[in-house]
Amino acid sequence: MTAISFPDVERLVVDHLKNRAELAGVIVDNRPPAGFNGTQKAVLVSRVGGAWVDDLRLDQPLVDLEVYGPDKTAAHGVALAARSALFEARGTSYGGAIVTDVVEADGPRWLPDYNYPASSRYLSTVRLFIHAN
Secondary structure, three states, rough: OOOOOOHHHHHHHHHHHHHHHHHHHOOOEOOHHHHHOOOEEEEEEEEEEEEHHHHHHHHEEEEEEEEOOOHHHHHHHHHHHHHHHOOOOOOOOOOOOOEEEEEEEEEEEEOOOOOOOEEEEEEEEEEEEEEEE
C-alpha cells in the first residue's frame, strides 16, 4: 500500500488567492490576524469536511470562505472576486497533487458574525477535487 500524501487544502486555497491582483489589499489566510475586528477586507479559509475516494486517489474537501469587509457592499465585492479567482484553481498543482475541479456547493450568502458585531460577512462553500500523488 502506497502512503497517501494529502496536500494542506487550506494552504492551497490561501496560496492560490493571496497574490491575485483582484484581491490586492485583502488579507487572505486560514486564521484571523492579530487585532482583527471583522471590518478589514479579509478572506478566511477553512476546510469544513469532505471525503477521500480511495479507488480514485481523490480528495474532495469542502472549503468555507468567510469574507469580511468594512461594509456590506465591500464584503460582497471581495466575496465575488474570491469566488471567481478560486474557479481558476482548476488544473493547478500543489505539492504533487492536482486540482481537477472546483465546484460551488453554496454561493456567497450574507451571514452576520456575532463575534465581530461591526463586521460585514459573506460565507460561501466550495468543493475541490484533488488527485493525490
